[in-house]
């Protein structure tokens with residue numbers, strides 16, 4: 001396994017895009033009564049969420065949610081939420097912050113959970129989107145970059161818990177070397 005140089009998305013491009021997303025989100029969520037709840041999906045989205053909240057000009061709160069998907073033998077993987085947010089979501093504007101929208105199964109289950117809490121609004125913001133991999137019908141309301149079907153790491157994304165701290169996003173090649 002090795003990182004493919006140059007990075008697919010260099011740190012500077014990520015920073016620029018995160019600033020743009022922060023500006024769009026600030027415009028969309030202007031004049032809300034209470035801070036927007038950024039619900040960051042553990043663990044991959046923590047780096048993005050930390051930067052995004054500093055790029056938003058409106059008040060935000062942050063909480064976390066975690067889900068586990070079981071690949072299983074059937075094509076329809078079961079998703080279980082393993083860590084729940086502590087902030088009550090009822091009546092709040094909730095923005096789910098995810099690292100990457102892949103098959104969409106995990107994120108769809110998380111959005112279902114959020115909507116069951118009767119929030120004032122629920123929206124999805126993802127840094128990366130791999131539309132070619134989608135297995136369920138789900139779209140991001142805010143998306144940073146659309147990428148091809150490649151396995152990527154860095155800026156919070158991992159392969160077996162490695163590479164999360166890289167400032168840029170790299171393709172991880174499957175070949176040995």
Ligand code: IMP
Nearest residue numbers: 044101102103104105106151152157158
């Ligand atoms: P899905 O959308 O339910 O298939 O799962 C998305 C999750 O799988 C993401 O939140 C990541 O944790 C992980 N994932 C999917 N694609 C990648 C990738 O290219 N690199 C690292 N993690 C990935």
Ligand code: MG
Nearest residue numbers: 041042044099
């Ligand atoms: Mg994830």
